[in-house]
Amino acid sequence: MQALSAYLGNSTTKSETELLLIERLCSCKLEAEVVEVLYIFWMAQQEFDYSPIENFIKNVPKSSLLSDMLLKVLVGQCPQDDSDLKLFPSDFDVPDDFNGIQGVDVPRIFRTTMERLEEHYRFPFVRQMAFEWSMNAKIYSDAPYQGDLGYFVRPLGDGFIGSFSSRSSLRSISSYLRTLAFAKKFWGMPPNLIRKNLLMALPINPTLAFMKPNRPKWFPDKTDFDGDxxxxxxxxxxxxxxxxxxxxxxxxxxxxxxxxxxxxxxxxxxxxxxxxxxxxxxxxxxxxxxxxxxxxxxxxxxxxxxxxxxxxxxxxxxxxxxxxxxxxxxxxxxxxxxxxxxxxxxxxxxxxxxxxxxxxxxxxxxxxxxxxxxxxxxxxxxxxxxxxxxxxxxxxxxxxxxxxxxxxxxxxxxxxxxxxxxxxxxxxxxxxxxxxxxxxxxxxxxxxxxxxxxxxxxxxxx
Known part of the structure; x- marks a missing residue:
């Protein structure tokens, strides 16, 4: 993301990078995917004073409260389209895979946040998030999970977890974002609380977005701490x-x-x-x-x-x-x-x-x-x-x-x-x-x- 934002900020690579990123943006099928691409444009704006193209907002296919927040900074406006939000049906059963992926393919913090909100406000946040999860499975019907974490982890032995963000994670974060949008529209969740919980779904902490690796010269040798x-x-x-x-x-x-x-x-x-x-x-x-x-x-x-x-x-x-x-x-x-x-x-x-x-x-x-x-x-x-x-x-x-x-x-x-x-x-x-x-x-x-x-x-x- 840092490299792509730098290409956007370079006059010789700006046009081609912009075209490819907008093509990627238009192809996004999940709210979290949109946020990740928009974040690259935001980073370029912050570090290189990049200005998006005219009618940039028309290229956003899946809006969310978090993408609206980014667009407000990028172009001064946001679509605010929440017409497709609906409550889970009365006969809806929480899918087994929604519970099974927590803490494995998906960071547990998102479901935990929903549980805390449900305990405080007495609305069914977890069930609504599970409903959104079941609905976005159809978006990638051929591969709703995409990839096998075990393929990378299994050869290493027991006790390892993945370091990548999988499609399962993107689906879960998208469900989380849609549940917050639903809570704002139908359950009257306070705007400041919405904003606070939205920030849990940022791909990168804005303060940390511009850090680059810098290994110190005084870093110890491999054997320095291997002893009594x-x-x-x-x-x-x-x-x-x-x-x-x-x-x-x-x-x-x-x-x-x-x-x-x-x-x-x-x-x-x-x-x-x-x-x-x-x-x-x-x-x-x-x-x-x-x-x-x-x-x-x-x-x-x-x-x-x-x-x-x-x-x-x-x-x-x-x-x-x-x-x-x-x-x-x-x-x-x-x-x-x-x-x-x-x-x-x-x-x-x-x-x-x-x-x-x-x-x-x-x-x-x-x-x-x-x-x-x-x-x-x-x-x-x-x-x-x-x-x-x-x-x-x-x-x-x-x-x-x-x-x-x-x-x-x-x-x-x-x-x-x-x-x-x-x-x-x-x-x-x-x-x-x-x-x-x-x-x-x-x-x-x-x-x-x-x-x-x-x-x-x-x-x-x-």
Whole structure:
């Protein structure tokens, strides 16, 4: 999608690319397919100031509330045609395949959202979505599923899931969009709630749409984290030295990535910087086990946007009281984005890879795409940036790993740490690390999992 939007923004390739994309748009049979193609035009407009052709809107065959949102930005108008919406008949039975694909071919979040809305508003959201699913099966009557996920996954062994968006997923998302349109028209669902739930069906989070892979020069070797506790600690220290050498004065706040991937052995490393005040009830030797056992995996940073498709995400950091653990007197310096805008084509980055500084007690910060990275700004001052790379991306990934991409959150100096309410206390920093290893003797079957965790205290100068 980035490459196609770049072709639209290039004067030498614009006309041919535009023609082919409009042909593709006209051929779309599902609402989600339309959204994906329109999103390419939207990306070109945002990054290259692209202007759609005259009467562009006439090429949209299957409109939805989400495509209307995109068209409003692209051309200033939208078709708003919902005349074909109808309630499921009284004798309608939910198809078995609708339930069977959830969490396998289709992200579970869409049905889960319908269940929550049904519980709150007492309307049959799930059954309506299942009805829309059964109706759009006829659109591709020859191949309603298209493709066999098992073809890619089965040779890898047990425990793998696909990384592609299948036709089943597009059908399910289209059913989800149509159900929201029905709820708006017939059930009086509030517009703000409609808008919020529409953003769950975005193919790409608008803030993340312009990130490009950028693997750091200091990335560790495959064997660096493949050893005992002491060798892993040494590998972390060596990596931190390389980070300091590459960016003097800056700090590594968080890092997560697959390091080694093979048919017999897979290694994933997560590192997060923490601070700790005096008065801990947890012994240093037990601190890693305490964090692993008793504290949440990630602190979610609340977000909002000024407009649904804004490329800037506004961050609402937690308070220091919300962040600090009363027993260990420790708090993480990085959290992860919440789920207000999820891009289903980017699930290798979700949920554990989009790190943001926790910034306790600040009123607000901004997450802005710049220079192929994401900048975190406070009062127009960049305090950190997040980059990502494709480390083990392919047609499938193991469910035990968060994704095939790696990310690193790097500070700009130490400004991000000067927001605490405990300024007069003695503070020390440490890195909490986890190394997850999957291993098996043969290149098929179940992986055995091992998880090591540890603490590396750092000097005030690091």
């Amino acid at each position: 506790y002491d060798s892993i600690s040494s590998s972390i220290s060596a990596m931190l030295d390389r980070v300091e050498e590459a960016a003097p004065g800056n700090e590594l706040i968080a890092f997560v990535s697959p390091i080694m991937m093979s048919m017999e052995r897979c290694v994933e490393v997560t590192i997060v910087r923490w601070s700790q005040a005096e008065g801990s009830q947890i012994d240093d030797n037990n601190l890693a086990d305490y964090i692993c056992t008793h504290l949440p995996d990630n602190v979610l940073i609340s977000t909002r946007t000024e407009t649904p498709l804004s490329t800037k995400t506004l961050l609402s950091p937690p308070t220091f009281q919300q962040l600090i653990d009363p027993n260990s007197k420790a708090w993480p310096l990085a959290g992860t984005l919440d789920f207000n805008r999820i891009g289903y084509l980017q699930h290798d980055l979700y949920p554990s890879r989009l790190f943001i500084p926790t910034l306790p007690n600040l009123l607000e910060a901004e997450l802005i795409p710049k220079r192929d990275k994401l900048d975190i700004e406070v009062g127009s001052q960049i305090i950190a940036d997040l980059s990502y790379w494709n480390s083990a991306w392919g047609p499938a990934r193991h469910m035990k790993f968060g994704g095939g991409c790696g990310t690193a959150l790097i500070s700009r100096g130490q400004t991000y740490r000067k927001t605490l309410s405990s300024k007069d206390e003695s503070i020390r920093d440490f890195f909490y690390w986890q190394v997850r290893t999957l291993h098996r003797e043969k290149s098929y079957g179940d992986f055995c999992e091992s998880l090591m965790a540890g603490i590396l205290f750092v000097s005030p100068t690091r």
